[in-house]
Amino acid sequence: MRLGDLVKQLGFGNDIEGELFTFQMDLFKVYKGMRKEEIPNGDVISEYIFVEVSDPILGKMVADTDTTYFRDFQTKLLSETFFSHKSDLRWNLYLILIVESYDQLTDTGVLQFIENDADYARKFVMTAKDALQWLDKEWLKQVSHEDKVYIDPMQEWHTGLVDAGLTGCLTEPFAQGHVESFLEGQAFLTSESTASQRRTIQDDKLTEVIENITSVELNGFRTHCFDDAEHLNLTRVNLLHGSNGAGKTSVMEAIELAFTNEINRCSEFGDNLVDSMESLKVSCTTASRKTIHFQPGESSSFYKKLAQNWYGVPAGRQSSELNSFYHRYNFFDSEAAYRFALNESGQGEKNKFDYSDNLSRLVFGDEVIEAQKNWTRYLQEFEARSENLTKQHQKVIHELNALEQKLSEIKDDNIQSNELDRHLKASQLKLSRSQRASNESMSDYLDRLSLIFQAVEAERKGIVESGLNADMLSLSDLDTYHKQLQNSVNEFINKKQDIETALSNLNAEKTALDEQIYQNEAILITSNQEYNHIVGTLEQWKKIKKTIEQPDQMTIRKGLDIREEEIIKRVEWINQLHAKHHLLDQITDDDLWILSTENHHALFVKHKEKDAAFSILKQQLATTEQFTGVIEVALSRIHAAGEEYLTNHLNSTLCPLCTQDYGSHQALVEAFEQAKTITYNNSEQLAELHEQIRRLENEIREVSEELSLHDKNARHIELVERAYAELSASPFYTRSNFDIPLSEKWNEFRKIIASRSELMRELSQVQAQIRLFDETGMSRQSILQAEYFHRENVLYKDFEANGHRTSFEEFLMEKEVSLLTKLSEIKEAIEALGEQRTSLTERMKQQSPNSVDATILDFEQKLKPISKILESVKLLLDDFDIGSEDNLFVWSSQVQKMQIYLGLFVKSQERLKEQARLKMEVEDRRNTSMGIENDIQRCSKAASALGKLKFLREYTKGFIESNISQIERFFNLLHTPREFDQLELGQDGLWLRRKWDEKPVKAYQMSSGQRASLALSVMFAIHLAAPKAPRVLMMDEPVANMDDLHLMNLLDLLRDLSLSGRQIFFTTANPDVANLFRRKFSFYHERFTHFEFMRSSGDPVRIKPIHYSPNMDTPAAKQVKKS
Structure with a gap:
């Protein structure tokens, strides 16, 4: 479609003019058209300048990032038109650049730079087809008024849960107590309450479609804010401007209260709404030109009927949902749009659009979102409970079967209590121990007997395992035998003491011999050490003899070593000095001259x-x-x-x-x-x-x-x-004098450096002499060894001190011979003492007391069992009547029989107890099983009812699909830059196509501003989806998070909505936004009212209505009417 075809279809008629325009040798076709509407005064509300732009020229416009070409172009094209208008029409000029395609606009930054340009007119770049759709606003007027079948998720969920008695799952947050109460048989119903009734239903209010709100009387409503007689006359477009807290939102909430009997945010103010029920009144005109009035306080059935008529809400709910639907369709929650935009920013790592948490909140509101969260959480709990209860039931059945099996395995026996008495008597247990007390249970009695016989088990086993003759196991026989054995033991102990006395004397003699041997061995060790020292000294003497006997040569060699060290240190000092001041090598005498x-x-x-x-x-x-x-x-x-x-x-x-x-x-x-x-x-x-x-x-x-x-x-x-x-400063230089001239200092330094050569020659001579001394054996090492020997060797000191006439070598040999003789004598003495010690040891072995110890041990081993039995019997006499002549072996046999029978009797009693316990547990498991089965049935019933409910995303999908064309058109009017079209709902969520490359773009991939525009588009579509609802749009601070371009798009859309017959309420605290709003709606004259809210601290608000004419700079103001 070309520009000429577009102009014909737009319907400007003869009001549009075509002309040719030249800029920098480029030729343009330009059409200018005025837009008028059928409203009082018939003013021109906007002017459109259409320019056909070819691809080469479009390339020039977007070639430079600073858009110099475009700026100069628009100045020449628009300046004369802009300055020719003296009215608000200046703020309603639109320059539409018609392009053949979007192929050259892939850089959205340049496109946005052009469309963001605020000089002279609004700018749009689009194809003729898109321009036709953008300018066509007739679709806003052609909304069908036929009845629509409204599908309310809450209503369907409520219907699906009412028979199961689970409607509380929609309204009540999850709590385990609700689940427990339902499983116990109680119904879980919603806590909704019904409003008090004051009037009967009036037909006009229920059947008429409200076109406009004409006035609101705020009598008694929030008296801290408004005067009692505050009366506002409302018009088609109403701008409420004033500082925060001045009462703008309260006016819209007064209308909300009159319509719905509620205020959505009432809990935030703590209002006493009952006080204003009688006096608050909102007057409206209907589509049939009737006047009707609304006041709060009607019956609950009235508001449910009104919700059904306005919004198509099905009947049958316990309480009215009029307020929530009013907020959904008429009272725009602009913050929700920006929450949607910000929340979607976190969707970048997801592939699917989350209807439930984002888009569904726009369509159905937070209440429905919370209801779904509630019932899905209850569904999860009932399903989890059902699964757990099934497992518990299986476990209980398994336990019941195991208990019944155990009960069947218990056999009855025939253990008589009189047999127990007979065995007690045979065991000779004292009567005081064997009788059962009157208050003693059989169980306690048997436990006591068991403890008694367990206590004597060790003594009984000791008697049986003693190994003594069974015929001699009376107390009297054991006592006689014990005395005989003790006398034999005493006899052998005395003999052992005599042997030990003799051994003690021999030990003393052996100790004296050991001492003599030790002393001789110590002397031997000392003498050996002295002999080794003499031998070592002799070897050292042979090595250093030549050196120590030439002291003059030693002195010369030591002097050479000292001189060598002095020369080396001085050379090192000169080297360091030269390295540190090497820069002086490059200086001459001429370099030491300076100016005065x-x-x-x-x-x-x-x-x-x-x-x-x-x-x-x-x-x-x-x-x-x-x-x-x-x-x-x-x-x-x-x-x-x-x-x-x-x-x-x-x-x-x-x-x-x-x-x-x-x-x-x-x-x-x-x-x-x-x-x-x-x-x-x-x-x-x-x-x-x-x-x-x-x-x-x-x-x-x-x-x-x-x-x-x-x-x-x-x-x-x-x-x-x-x-x-x-x-x-160096100790090597002794002629220092700081008072000498600089040249002499310089010469002294050079002399020191030059002396290094002479020192190196002297060092070479000294080192040659040192090498000669080394070759003759007079080395530094041999001198050090000779000096150490002369200074430290004890034998040499003794030799010099006594002045021996012989040589030192002969002196050492004499010492060696004397020590060898002494060593021989000591060794002979040690051998003689060893022979004496060996003889003494043999005599001690012959006197050993070991044979006597073996005899004593044998007697003591025979005494042990007898003594143990006697001690045990003494302990038994406290509980048993045992005589001195009674055979203990026979008594032990009777006790053993008693223990066996007692064990059998106790087990018989335990089986009887176990049988009774198992019967009780079987009965308990059967009762538990029945209770769990009942809970499973209740859980299954609840899970079945909740599981049949549709998820919110299905309702959202249905709404989007039925209104997608309207959402797409709203989005094309609002979003900037206009890079998207063709909104679609696919398997993976909402997406749009980019104009110039036809690529699909997911909602979360757009900018936050574009996502906000998408959210607002959905909300406007929701408004159009209720044709019988009041034709009123309430927008409370909708631009708080908008940039300038999105604000302009929103105001243009509101203009078109108002021209389609909708009444606009718009609040803002921003004076710049209020001024721009005035420029957009001043063509309405008296049908546009700017309410200026002014409030001083503590005083009621003053409301000043202002009317504008597009040709007047000074507004016409009127005071608010007092009723």
């Missing part, structure tokens, strides 16, 4: 003055060149403007600069050509300035070089002084 202080200062001042003069000349040159450039640019622009003027004004004879009349256009052209020959020339002045600058640069360079040489020589002098100071 006066001459240096004068030279420095001269350099500074020439620098200042140079800066002044450079500034003069820059100013002259800049002035020359400005004049040349001005002349160039004047020439270009003159050429353009002569081209566009072919009949003009007047000069546009001096207004001189040249009589003819040709004469004006000739005068212009002559003026073009005028030039501005100041080249001689510029050349003189350049020459002065060159000369001054040479002079500055010469002074700088002289100052640099002075600074360099000053650094050389400082290096020499520093080197001489370090030289004087």
Whole structure:
């Protein structure tokens, strides 16, 4: 579709003009059309300028990021039109650039830069097809008024749960107590309450479609905010402007209260709504031109009927949902749109659109979202409970079967209690122990007997396992035998004591021998050590004999070592000094000259003055060149403007600069050509300035070089002084004198460095002499060993102290012979003492008491069992009647029989108890099983009812699919930049197609502003989905999170909605938004009211109604009517 076809279909008729427009040699086809509506006054409400833009020209517009071409283009095209309008029409100019395709608009930044441009007019770039759809607003007026079948998720969920008694799952947050109560058999119903009734139903209110709200009387409503007699006359468009807290929202909530008997945010204020029931009144006109009035306080059935008529809500609910539907369809929650936009920002890692948490909240509201969260949580719990209960039931049945099996396995036995008495008597248990007390249970009695016989088991086993003759196991026989054995033991103990006395004497003699042997062995060790020392000393003497006997040669060699060390240290010092001050190698005597202080200062001042003069000349040159450039640019622009003027004004004879009349256009052209020959020339002045600058640069360079040489020589002098100071501080230099001239200091330093060669020659000579001494055996190591031997060796000290006539070697040999004789004598003595010790040991072995110990041990082993039995019987006498002549073996046998029978009797009693316990547990398991089966049935019933409910995403999908065309058209009107079209609902959620590449884009991939536009589009579609609802749009601070471009799009849409017959209520605290709103709606004249809310601290609000005319800067204001 081309631009001409578009213009024909738009229906401007003869009001649109076509013309050709030239810009920078490019030719454009332009159409201008005025939009009028059938409203009182019939003012023009907007002007459209259509420009057909070819692909090459579009390329120029988007080529530069600063859009210079486009800016100059719009200035030439629009400025005259813009300034020709003196009314609010200036704010309603639209420049539509019609392009062939979107192929060149892949950079949305450039597109947005053009559409965001606020100069002269609103800007849009689109194809002719998109422009036709964008400008076509008839669809807003053609909403069907036929009855629609409304599907309310809450109603369907309520219907699905009412028979199961689970409607509370919709309204009550999850709590385990509700689940427990339902399983116990109680119904879980909603806590909805019904409103009090005040009036009977009036038919007009229920059947008429409300077109406009004409007035609201705020008598008694929020008296802290409004006067008692506050009365507002409302018009088609109502702007409520004032600071936050001034009462703008309260006016809209008063209308909400009159319509629905509730205020959605009432809990935030803590209002006492009953006080305003009688006086608050809202007056309306209907589609049939009737006037009806609404006041709060009607019956619950009235509001349910009103919800059914306005919004198609099915009947049957316990309480009215009129308020929630009013907020869904008429009272826009703009914050919800921006919550949707922000929430969707986190969808980037998901593939599917989350209807339940985002889009569904827009369509059905938070209440329905919460209801789904509630019933799905209860469904999860009932399903989990059912699964757990089934497992519990299986476990209980398994336990019941196991208990019945155990019960069947218990067998009855025939253990008589009289047999127990007989065995007790045979065991000789005392009567006081064997009788059962009157208050003692059989169980306690048997436990007591068991403890008694368990306590004597050790004694009984001891008697049986003693190994004694069974015929001699009476107490009297055991006592006699015990005494005989004890006498034998005492006899052998006395014999053992005599043997131990003899052994003690022999041990003392052995100890004395051991002491003598130890002393002789110690002397032997000492003598061996002395002998080894003599041998070692002799070997050392042989090695150092030659050195120690030549002390003069030793002194010479030590002197050479000392001199070598001194020379090496001095050379190292010179090397370090030279390395640290190596820069002095490059200095000559001529480098130690500097200027005097006066001459240096004068030279420095001269350099500074020439620098200042140079800066002044450079500034003069820059100013002259800049002035020359400005004049040349001005002349160039004047020439270009003159050429353009002569081209566009072919009949003009007047000069546009001096207004001189040249009589003819040709004469004006000739005068212009002559003026073009005028030039501005100041080249001689510029050349003189350049020459002065060159000369001054040479002079500055010469002074700088002289100052640099002075600074360099000053650094050389400082290096020499520093080197001489370090030289004087060294112990190797003894002639330091800081008062000598600088040249002498410099010479002293060079002499020290030069002395290194002589020192190296001397070092070579000393080291050669040291090598000769080493070759003759007079090495440093041999000297050190000789000195150590002379100083530390004890034998050599003894030799020198006593002054022996023989040599030291003979002295050592004499010592060696004497020690060998002594060692031989000591060894013979040790051998003799060893033989005496061996003989003594043999005698001690013959006196051993081991044989006596074995006899004593044998008797004691025989005594142990007898003593143990006697002690055990003494303990048994406390519980049993055992005589001195009674055979203990026979008694043990009777006790064992009693223990066996007692065990059988106890087990019989335990089986009887176990049988009774199992019967009780079987009965308990059967009762538990029946209770669990009942809970499973209740859980299955609840899970079945909840499981049949449809999820909210299905209802949302149905709404979107049935209204998708309207949502798409609203989105195309609102979103910026307009890079998307063709909204679709697929398997993976909502997506749109990008215009220039046809690629699908998911909702979460759009910008937050575009997502907000999508949310608002859904909300506007919801408003149109209820044709019988009041034709009223309440928008409370809808632009708080909008940028300027989205705000302009929203205001344009509200204009079209108001022109389609809808009444607009719009609140804002922003004066800039209020001013822009006024510019958009002033064409309504008296049908647009700007309510200015003014409030001082503590005082009721003052409301000032203001009406505008698009041709008037000063508004017409009226005071609010007091009833």
